[in-house]
Amino acid sequence: MKYLVTGATGGFGHYALNYLQEEVPVSDIFALVRSEEKGAVLKEAGVNIRIGDYADKASMKKALEGIDRMLFVSGAPGNRQEEHANVVEAAEEAGVSYIAYTSFAGADKATSPLAADHIFTEGLIEKTGIPHTFLRNNWYLENEMPIVDAALKGGKFVYAAGDGKTGWAMKREYAEVAAKALVGTDYPAILELSGKPISYAALADSLKKATEKDFEVIGSDDQGFIENLVANGMPQSVAEIFLSFQYDIKNNQLDVASDDFEKALGRPLIRLEAGFKELLD
Template identity: 40%
Template sequence: MKLLVTGATGKLGSKVMEFLLKTVPADQLAVSVRDPEKAESLRSQGVDVRQGDFDHPETLDTAFTGIDRLLIISADGDNDTRIRQHSNAVKAAEHAGVKFIAYTSIANATNSENLMAPPHVATEAAIKETGIPYSFLRNNWYLENEAGSIEAVLAGAPWVTSAGSGKTGWALQQDYAEAAAAVLAGEGHENTVYELSGPLHTLEELVSALGDVLGKDVHIEQVTDEKYAEIMKGLGLPDFVLPIVVGIQESIRNGSLAVESSDFEKVLGHPVTPLNEGLKQIVTAINQAK
């Protein structure tokens, strides 16, 4: 049985590999990466490192050859780019005769008003069309996505948001990575959809928890989308990014991430990392990076 992880040198992929290496013999593991040189540490542990680029389908056809179980970690970029790249990966998996595909999707993908849902809807549909057994890992929201706001708070600024009272199922990347590794290496996950959502919280509650971690009151400033875009532009974000960051706030506000589910705990076999502990880890990492 040969397992392969795409994007294995990325933030999520590298964590998935850490968990897999604890439970699966290295000679049964392979990775598909754009730049194999960045995966030397994996190669040195006995992992089969293959070159694969989502923009060059022929490299994926080669990378996926002989693979039984595949984890496609969703790519970065605009929606159209991601749809094209994911389509290339799914077609290559079909060409290679892969027997199982796990895919990192987004919360409530097919019923979502989330700005970033379209690539995931298209990819889930493409995987289903192949007839290959699948598991869709509908990841809610990485707590690490809030690192910029946490850093601003540490510097004395308020937490600025236009998300209102919308709820989000935050969890650490390591929890999502552990779940992905468990599904890829485990049994009984064929044709499943897992809504991987941590306990739901509003941003007000998240900021209150951060205040507990820091031992001080943290001010949260609720603004309009227009004001939020203006503030983000003032912080140096390029114009093309502004609709994305505002769209994320809107997605939280409209409830598209408010998915209540026990799937995370079911897949992990234990609860996700508590919110306060996750925030503590991120604060520590930010302080250590200074």
């Protein structure tokens, strides 16, 4: 059995590859990278490298030749629907027998602009008839590190999501489930992977406990949220992207309650306080 992980040089793909190596021989593991140079470190570790780009269907078809099971890590927003179509079509033509796809929390009910590409991709995969697991990932705790860093350096934990709740968990926990799915764990076709949904005010409390530091917690308007991030070194354009995430949370797009995650892992998720300690260590 040959297993391939896309997005292999990113954080999620890196974690997934590490977990995969605990389950199957490294000789059966393939990593999709955009160039030999980008894959050099993985190659040195004994992982097989395949060169491919989501934007180039021919390269994807060649990369997927002989692959049985694929972890399809979603690409970056932009031209994602066309790129994802290339990946799915290439997988079908190459005879891939299983796809685990990193989707969006509650994708079938979500109205977030972020969800549209994932709903589209889920539909493409379903049409192929290829057995699959849609890993509907909620928000990574790592995504909040700019807000966390601003709080610890500037003394202000500023958010603009109101009372909206999010099912935060560690990126490595999501990736562990992805690796388990890839090696054939008997999961349903859809996994809603969410931690217990909580507010930013509760998240800030976990951060205080983790760091034993006090800081001001501010439910802000849009301008105050952006100004705080920019004051702590984030470019204005990036701060505006982070603000768009706040809108989704305020609109309850990530308030998804499910016990799928802990069932899939076979254990409780790490407490957010411990997660912060791990990230800040």
